[in-house]
Amino acid sequence: MTKKNAGSLSVIGLGPGGDSQRTEEASEALERAQVLFGYAPYLERVPSREGQQRCASDNRQELDRARAALEQALAGKHVGIVSGGDPGVFGMAAAVCEAIESGPGEWRSVPVTTFPGVTAMLALAARVGAPLGHDFCAISLSDNLKPWEAIESRLRAVVSAGFVIAIYNPISRHRPWQLGRAAEILKEYLPTTTPVAIGRAVGRIEETVRIVELEGFKPEEADMSTCIIVGSPVTRIITRGELLPLVYTPRSMPTLKTSST
């Protein structure tokens, strides 16, 4: 187990938006990196530092980006890969693991540290109240890497079981109909009044947050920067006059203990 150089790879969660929504350790890791890899719009969010090299790449190039980063780390550089939100939730951390597993054996000797961040659903939930206050799931609607049939059956499983559902990657230019289809499926199971929170670019200047009822939900409101939280049958809305309403899922469920089952 020879380590030629003391390179390293940091997988860094930028959080949902501005610098103030990052953890301190993530900001320090950004500062330390000699080379930073990332999807271009994410790299643009990072304060620039003299002497730090930046390698921006396209949205769909996760595996190539991870490989290039591992090569530089193996060559002795302190390398950072940035990820919006949390790298572990539909982000770069899994791509780095895939690259390591499928790459040359020496890549396994690269020290990898992941710095977690506030993922989109937590940022959106904080804006609207506490919709994730009880059991919930996170599901990506992208069928680029999994069959649509699997997404449908997963949606049916969790909506039947009463989970709140956070939807990531709801829609894109190449995936125009999937969100509408998902909404149709959810409507089969949920009351028409179920609260839905739609957050676009939460934490950034262009943030928009809307609360609607499932019946009035329009897929065309979403884009690639949108996260959607669909309540469970017990999720509630509190109206507050001039203030925005609060959406929350109670911590307790109606008890079944009086039944004999």
Add this chain to the structure above:
Amino acid sequence: MTKKNAGSLSVIGLGPGGDSQRTEEASEALERAQVLFGYAPYLERVPSREGQQRCASDNRQELDRARAALEQALAGKHVGIVSGGDPGVFGMAAAVCEAIESGPGEWRSVPVTTFPGVTAMLALAARVGAPLGHDFCAISLSDNLKPWEAIESRLRAVVSAGFVIAIYNPISRHRPWQLGRAAEILKEYLPTTTPVAIGRAVGRIEETVRIVELEGFKPEEADMSTCIIVGSPVTRIITRGELLPLVYTPRSMPTLKTSST
């Protein structure tokens, strides 16, 4: 809608551990608060500031704590309630909403801001690789506020559907058998080799993280400060010689598109 005083309530996510795993905006909110409410061990993690009043309370007093905080905010104070990890995930944000909904009408006029944080499952996932790299759910095993039957049926629903499962509140002195029963249920569906990550006090000095296979999982390893991530049938372990193995769930699923279904 008369606002007698300009009080406010901030619900503040402390993140998993030390100061460096908090967001900057959460640290600023802690600093601003004139009165801080919270479960005593969480309050102890917050740097003290002269002139800031602190009200520590017991673990199970969430609703009373929320009510006391709302009263102080209505009286014109800038009040903070702290929550470990993220307040929106089995934390104080839902308790605050419940208090507002069931309380006097004037509580609805209190400005409430939630500062999200890195929740336990994200911190644990970052330590071990990327187990939450694909669809996952978060479920509390506490049957204090919901019937155990509902927990069992939810576990069956998500494990059948291929979700990775993050378990919160796995065990306590008053709930000694539930985690063992949950493990039995999961073993009915998952391969014995399914990776399980067990993280205790992740991010704090007393942190311990272990990776085991489902077959060798022992409920007695967990306590109230533990979060557990149970992989899906496609979650993998990468061995790395001297370095800790990586646990990750690939972003892609085997395609079913060649089948005729």
